[in-house]
Amino acid sequence: MQAQELSFGYPGAAPLFEAVSLAVRPREIVCLLGGSGCGKSSLLRVLAGLQAPAGGSIRFLDAPLLQPDPRSALVFQQASLLPWLDVAGNVGFGLDFARQPELGAERHHARVAQAIEAVGLAGRAHLYPAALSGGMAQRVALARALAREPELLFADEPFSALDAITRAEMQTLLVDVVHRWHSAVLLVTHDIDEAILVADRILLMGGRPGRIVREWRVDIAAPRESHGGAVTELKMDILAALLALREPSPSATRPGTHP
Template sequence: MSKPLLSLENIYVDFERDGVISQVLDNVSLSVHKGEFLSIIGHSGCGKSTLLNVVAGLVPVTLGAALLDNKEIKGPGPERAVVFQNHSLLPWMTVYENVRLAVAKLYGAKENLKQLHDRTLHNLELVKMTHAKDKRPGEISGGMKQRVGIARALAMEPKVLLLDEPFGALDALTRAHLQDTVMELHERIRSTVLMITHDVDEAVLLADRVVMMTNGPKARIGQIVDVKTPRPRDRRVVMQDMQFVECRRRIVSFLEAHDHAPVPLTEPA
């Protein structure tokens, strides 16, 4: 097998608050290969967001190493794009301008105005948002805002796309539509994706592997489930697929087994 694109090697993360040290992640190791889609799931307080933020370069490790293309991650970089639950769009800019901002940041010194324009439209087309390119965030729905957030992240052509519960604040129907969009994008551009979610069906539907975290403090990777349901996936079909059902059963069983473990109030999500 080829070398992993992303490698977390014996990661420990401690946080200090008012002189009190909280041990968040305890000896976490994980390898992710190019083009893989991983879902990370666990109860609140298990360090899922901390793990994602380590990869994003937003949280330093206390011990261990986080490597991307065999180079240590030492801060944020355009090769790792993050989409949060909050879309974080600039409200005074149009949809087009929000995506163009990321394009210009990365390619402004290398491409002419037409190339920047075409690149911006291309990423809006990927998420089917060209029709709303002249609208501002306050004029579009929550699901449409998340589409724009994904387009802006993809415009950076990242090696790893990090999704931090990107559909958590959306209604069920909008959430399903965006899940389908993400599946289509993954099939088309074969991006490497790490996604945090609390939704078991979502985790299994989208991922090649589901990483299950134990409860904090000192959270670890408890189990990893391989999702062997063939792609492309149709939600109406896979819900009846026995491999899908078995993966879902294993994850629910794991979460139920960890349902009553104590979680400190200071533990990050």
């Protein structure tokens, strides 16, 4: 995916972001990092084709992107499972929607089974959402996206509501699944540690309106938890960049001036 000079804002309001250009390469995990209100979730929705940009262009698989593409998939913070469907039903939900590639019953069943196995829920396909923990529900949400065999997975803070241990498990699972399924990922997060642990590249978004202000390529070998010095050095660099975004301009702090 390539995006050039994107901007977006709601009618009658200031732009949420502008002049945003970025790319996500095949089999790459890119983390879009930033504080609350910088426009990163809105940017994700625009890139996914859920909202039209006010300006700029998006290309996906060498074609202009003007609407959601069936070769991409989304995972959000809430699993949003349908309570009347079991795990298999939730994972397969939407595979026969309009614009989805037509599947026969055998292929449909195979995709669902493979996705459930990939997220570690083999043997639990018959369970209903009421019987699932939060982490299991997010695994089902991830499996639902994977069943579409996406070229690009959009993920909007999908693990932020989970406890620390479950979150770490899901982060590891995400990296493993991407490598196994050969998908690319654009992950929105406000968590620096999460970005460092999973990303191939980190893009820092900030300002009002939001822009991409810094980029880091993460070359730390896996498992990254074993390289504490390199992880800490990168984290401190990112923290410094975040703090610089929050510092007031000199004119705002001179005596006798007003904000």
